[in-house]
Amino acid sequence: MRDLVVTxxxxxxxxxxxAEWFNVANAEGLDQSDLNEVLSAHMASSDAVLFGRVSFEQMRGYWPNQTNDTSGVTDHLNNATKYVVSSTLEDPEWAxxxxxxxxxxxxxxxxxxGKDIVATGSIQLVHALIAADLVDEYRLFVYPVVQGAGKRLFAEGLEIPVLQLVETRPFKSGVVLLRYRRSSR
Incomplete structure (x- = not known):
């Protein structure tokens, strides 16, 4: 059995x-070498990504066209198996x-x-995965911003399993990675 990881x-x-807050730690000139190193390790531990239809279509419209991406994300997404959960999509138009x-x-x-399956974005799908008790690990890249409003990872009414903190890692950009795993399965 593979781990299903929500990032x-x-x-x-x-x-x-x-929203605009995402640009805080991605400002031009900011040293993100430490963050990119961790993202590379996460990509190496997965062979599949999971999206809802809307996030999939946004990713499909952006990543395959990137030609000077030095993060490795383009190569990973183009080569990994992509699963898209949709009742309406017929032709994914992405290898x-x-x-x-x-x-x-x-x-x-x-x-x-297989290796990890990583779900990212896709909030409606992620809420359904949480409700179905399918998430093994959460990798939360916490940005030093307070938004005040917007869609939340743990929506009201979702039953959340007991989670165990397995890693805390700050980055030069001010972002902090918090990794949580289910306490038991």
């Missing part, structure tokens, strides 16, 4: 909805993409051998 960029107050029709199919993929 999100998140504000101090728990907002994961993409190595498999369309899944629901959470049961996500569970079946998770039960196969």
């Amino acid at each position: 999100e960029n998140i504000t101090l107050d728990g907002v994961i909805e993409a 190595n993409t498999v369309i899944l029709r629901g959470i049961d199919e996500v569970r079946a993929v998770r039960d196969q051998p």
Whole structure:
């Protein structure tokens, strides 16, 4: 069985909805070598990414066209198996993409051998994964920003399993990685 890992960029107050705050630690000229090193290690430990349809279409419209990406994200996304959960998408138009029709199919993929499956963005899907008790690990890149409003990772009413902190890592940019794993399965 593979681990299903939720990786999100998140504000101090728990907002994961993409907004201007995301640019704080990505400012031009900021040394991100330490952050890129960790992202490279995370990519090496996974062979699949999981998206909801909206995030998938946003990623598909951006990453395949990048020609001078030095982070390795372009190569990883173009080569990894991409799973997109959608009831309407017919042709993914991005190589190595498999369309899944629901959470049961996500569970079946998770039960196969392989490296980590990483879900990122895709808040509606992530909420469904949390509700279905499918998330093994959370990798939260906490940005030093308070948004005040927006979609949150742990929405009201979601039952969250007991989590154990397994890593805390600050970066030069002010971002902090918090890694949590389920206490037991």
